[in-house]
Amino acid sequence: MHNILRDYCGVRGLPPIYDERDLETRFRVPRSVFRRVYTAVKDEPFFQQRINATGKLQAHPLQKVVAEFRVIAYGEAADRADEYVRLSTTVIATSTKSLIEFVFRRWGPTYQHRPNQDELNTIMERNKEREIPGCMGSLDCCH
Amino acid sequence: MAAAYQRRKGKRGIVVEAVCNEDLWMWHLFVGAPGSLNHINVMQLSPLYLDVTGGRWPPRGTPFTNNGRTRTLPYYLVDVIYPRYAFLMSPHPKPSTEKQTTFNRLQETTRKDVERLFGVLMKRFHVSLHPGRYHSVLQLVTTYKAICILHNMCVESRCSSFLSRRRRAAGSHGGSNCGVRGDAGGGSGGSDGQSGGAPAGGTAAAGAPAPGGGSTGGVGGGIAAAGPLAPGGGVGGVAAAMDNIDPVGNAPPALNPTAHAPAAGMAAIFYSWAERQNVH
Numbered sequence: 379m380h381n382i383l384r385d386y387c388g389v390r391g392l393p394p395i396y397d398e399r400d401l402e403t404r405f406r407v408p409r410s411v412f413r414r415v416y417t418a419v420k421d422e423p424f425f426q427q428r429i430n431a432t433g434k435l436q437a438h439p440l441q442k443v444v445a446e447f448r449v450i451a452y453g454e455a456a457d458r459a460d461e462y463v464r465l466s467t468t469v470i471a472t473s474t475k476s477l478i479e480f481v482f483r484r485w486g487p488t489y490q491h492r493p494n495q496d497e498l499n500t501i502m503e504r505n506k507e508r509e510i511p512g513c514m515g516s517l518d519c520c521h
Numbered sequence: 522m523a524a525a526y527q528r529r530k531g532k533r534g535i536v537v538e539a540v541c542n543e544d545l546w547m548w549h550l551f552v553g554a555p556g557s558l559n560h561i562n563v564m565q566l567s568p569l570y571l572d573v574t575g576g577r578w579p580p581r582g583t584p585f586t587n588n589g590r591t592r593t594l595p596y597y598l599v600d601v602i603y604p605r606y607a608f609l610m611s612p613h614p615k616p617s618t619e620k621q622t623t624f625n626r627l628q629e630t631t632r633k634d635v636e637r638l639f640g641v642l643m644k645r646f647h648v649s650l651h652p653g654r655y656h657s658v659l660q661l662v663t664t665y666k667a668i669c670i671l672h673n674m675c676v677e678s679r680c681s682s683f684l685s686r687r688r689r690a691a692g693s694h695g696g697s698n699c700g701v702r703g704d705a706g707g708g709s710g711g712s713d714g715q716s717g718g719a720p721a722g723g724t725a726a727a728g729a730p731a732p733g734g735g736s737t738g739g740v741g742g743g744i745a746a747a748g749p750l751a752p753g754g755g756v757g758g759v760a761a762a763m764d765n766i767d768p769v770g771n772a773p774p775a776l777n778p779t780a781h782a783p784a785a786g787m788a789a790i791f792y793s794w795a796e797r798q799n800v801h
Contacts, residue, residue, distance in 0.1 A: 453647030
């Protein structure tokens with residue numbers, strides 16, 4: 379947890395060790411998107427920091443989000459990030475699944491919709507400037 | 522059941538169908554078709570196709586003029602194996618004339634967006650390269666949709682720095698945008714063609730009664746828009762359009778080496794933009 383803050387946020391007035399470019403290399407998203415996902419997800423029931431029966435603090439949401447972005451970005455095995463974020467395989471695998479479902483539920487209607495009339499006008503205006511008027515976009519399949 | 526998901530390369534997978542624009546913003550995504558289906562099967566399963574055939578999509582609110590003919594059905598750019606439906610614009614399968622070659626070149630330069638999209642998506646989130654990790658297909662589909670949402674968020678936070686946007690902004694600021702000039706030329710050519718009963722439009726319509734007619738018109742409009750940009754070409758929009766439709770008279774300006782003025786213009790715009798950035 380301290381390592382994550384030191385590397386990407388900076389602690390005690392020190393600058394972060396890795397800059398924006400490194401952050402984007404590691405997590406494949408810009409910092410704004412990372413922060414947006416983190417702030418949205420950190421109060422979800424699964425991601426909140428809990429206290430277990432012995433009175434110890436459990437994993438912080440930032441740990442989980444960092445591990446999940448590692449899994450999503452690199453496609454790596456769930457326990458690969460264990461050495462960095464100190465979470466077990468099960469926690470990382472479960473939280474990756476719930477983060478993905480959360481993202482789909484929370485932002486699906488916002489980011490996956492058909493263009494409305496204004497957006498369609500914008501698209502077609504831009505395509506007209508590219509000398510192909512009336513085009514709505516390119517369609518293809520990928521196996 | 523696993524056999525249905527067998528891809529043509531031998532491994533199991535699912536098919537992703539996507540529509541995107543120049544910024545790689547994904548406007549349509551259909552995941553979950555088994556890997557053994559081809560492009561046409563996937564398209565016939567996708568909600569986009571069902572909406573088009575059901576008349577719910579696309580909206581007809583934005584008419585556009587190609588080659589003097591005003592149409593209301595916008596189209597998607599596809600590659601050559603798709604059927605020739607009215608809402609799809611595919612290149613000529615076997616281009617023989619110069620006009621068809623030019624049309625194919627222009628169509629493919631625009632359709633490359635979606636190829637770029639798949640490249641960017643695979644490289645950005647490697648989790649999509651390991652589809653066999655999940656317990657169910659549903660989970661895989663959800664993962665892919667979530668990845669695409671993250672991709673759209675990245676595009677949203679980044680799109681102001683994309684080269685096309687910068688070029689566009691620089692052009693509107695500097696007043697020497699080839700897009701604006703081409704737009705004006707195409708517009709005037711189209712309106713004149715309409716009023717004058719243009720032989721250009723007649724040729725295109727006679728040549729292609731199929732939906733390909735719309736595509737041929739698209740090329741004519743595109744070349745006509747590029748025509749006034751050719752240095753030394755004192756012809757107006759209408760004359761340029763007619764010349765382009767009749768390729769025997771002279772080659773389409775887009776094929777002339779000198780008519781690649783848009784590229785030079787874009788470079789100039791980019792340099793002017795870079796200079797401005799340095800000044801500030």
